[in-house]
Amino acid sequence: MTALVSFEGFTLxxxxxxxxxxxxxxKRGAVSGVIQNGDExxxxxxxxxxxxxxPNTVQKAYRMLEEEGLIASHSGAKSVMVLDGETLAxxxxxxxxxxxxxxxxxxxxxxxxxxEALALIERYWE
Amino acid sequence: MTALVSFEGFTLxxxxxxxxxxxxxxKRGAVSGVIQNGDExxxxxxxxxxxxxxPNTVQKAYRMLEEEGLIASHSGAKSVMVLDGETLAxxxxxxxxxxxxxxxxxxxxxxxxxxEALALIERYWE
DNA sequence: CTAACTGTATTATACATCTGATACGGTTTG
DNA sequence: CAAACCGTATCAGATGTATAATACAGTTAG
Numbered sequence: 653m654t655a656l657v658s659f660e661g662f663t664l665x666x667x668x669x670x671x672x673x674x675x676x677x678x679k680r681g682a683v684s685g686v687i688q689n690g691d692e693x694x695x696x697x698x699x700x701x702x703x704x705x706x707p708n709t710v711q712k713a714y715r716m717l718e719e720e721g722l723i724a725s726h727s728g729a730k731s732v733m734v735l736d737g738e739t740l741a742x743x744x745x746x747x748x749x750x751x752x753x754x755x756x757x758x759x760x761x762x763x764x765x766x767x768e769a770l771a772l773i774e775r776y777w778e
Numbered sequence: 779m780t781a782l783v784s785f786e787g788f789t790l791x792x793x794x795x796x797x798x799x800x801x802x803x804x805k806r807g808a809v810s811g812v813i814q815n816g817d818e819x820x821x822x823x824x825x826x827x828x829x830x831x832x833p834n835t836v837q838k839a840y841r842m843l844e845e846e847g848l849i850a851s852h853s854g855a856k857s858v859m860v861l862d863g864e865t866l867a868x869x870x871x872x873x874x875x876x877x878x879x880x881x882x883x884x885x886x887x888x889x890x891x892x893x894e895a896l897a898l899i900e901r902y903w904e
Numbered sequence: 905c906t907a908a909c910t911g912t913a914t915t916a917t918a919c920a921t922c923t924g925a926t927a928c929g930g931t932t933t934g
Numbered sequence: 935c936a937a938a939c940c941g942t943a944t945c946a947g948a949t950g951t952a953t954a955a956t957a958c959a960g961t962t963a964g
Contacts (some may be wrong), residue, residue: 669921684889695940706923711942727941728930747888748898755881756902762873763810766903770896772874776882777892795951821910832953837912853911854960910961918953924946931940 654690657681657733659702670705674713676747682722682735683744689735693723780816783807783859785828796831800839802873808848808861809870815861819849 662677664670681687693699696714700707714731717723721739725731759769788803790796807813819825822840826833840857843849847865851857885895 671921680884680887684887686889696942697940708924709922712921714941725941726931729932729940731941744888747884749902751881751884751888752898752902755877755884756899758806758873758877758881759899760903761806761810762870762877763812766900769903770899772878773882773885773896773899774892776875776878777886777895797951822912823910834954835952838951840911851911852961855910855962857911906964908961908963910959912959913957915956916954919951921948921950923948926945927943929940929942931938933938934936 654692654732655688657687657691657693659694659699662703664703664705670703670709671713671716674699674703674710675716678713678717678722678733679743679747682733682740683747687733687735689733691733693731693733695730780818780858781814783813783817783819785820785825788829790829790831796829796835797839797842800825800829800836801842804839804843804848804859805869805873808859808866809873813859813861815859817859819857819859821856 657678659677662673665673678687693714694702696707696710700710703710714723714725718725718731722734722743723731724734755773756769759772760766764772783804785803788799791799804813804819819840820828822833822836826836829836840849840851844851844857848860848869849857850860881899882895885898886892890898
């Protein structure tokens, strides 16, 4: 209950905007249930120090999440995840479709058969 | 034999650098066999007009491919794909690993089981 | 041969991303 | 209460991406 959102296992990938990586990490955590409604987020300053990025970059990610309704911020207090059923269903559908579609398209364009693609995903699962 | 590389089916995705999309399209075409050794590429000007982007953007993609050894350019004449066995194997491994790994990671982070992930890929295959 | 096309290069501009430094007022905590 | 932390905001600068307008020399085709 009201746990602190952990960024353990988060690693920065080169070439992709950092604020987008933070967005994706939090959305995927919410969809998987690792992050729950009411969980507190690390402050902008703390997270930026943890990730080694600028506070403004974290602020941009948090701000966009707030505009999507996944975060509630009150000036002076820590921000909190807001995850009602409707929002969760929307984000889940958004992420599932995007990830599955892009994966299928990439592997098909490489000339793989469906069976070969499934076998490859299975091999890289762990 | 020495066919012209076709960009039919190529659509610009927002948020990803255009020169990277051109790189990926040509690499995937080469790996799948749709593009073959010796095939002529559309000129920088023609392709930029076809895609509705700036010639410099196409030039950047072609230049990077030449640095990787996948394209041969001779000032004044059309550029040509250079796809020996070794290069193809390298690019194939590079793309397969990147695509499969990122897909597996994304779907697993969403809390899906391996079976659910495979079923999802299958659903979005066509 | 000549015109049209090709690769290559340069300069300027615009926008998004990221960083760095700083500041202000609100909230929490000892 | 007071110090420490918080969210928020602003300004400047660096870099990467993309556009726009040219220019020049080499190759190709009629």
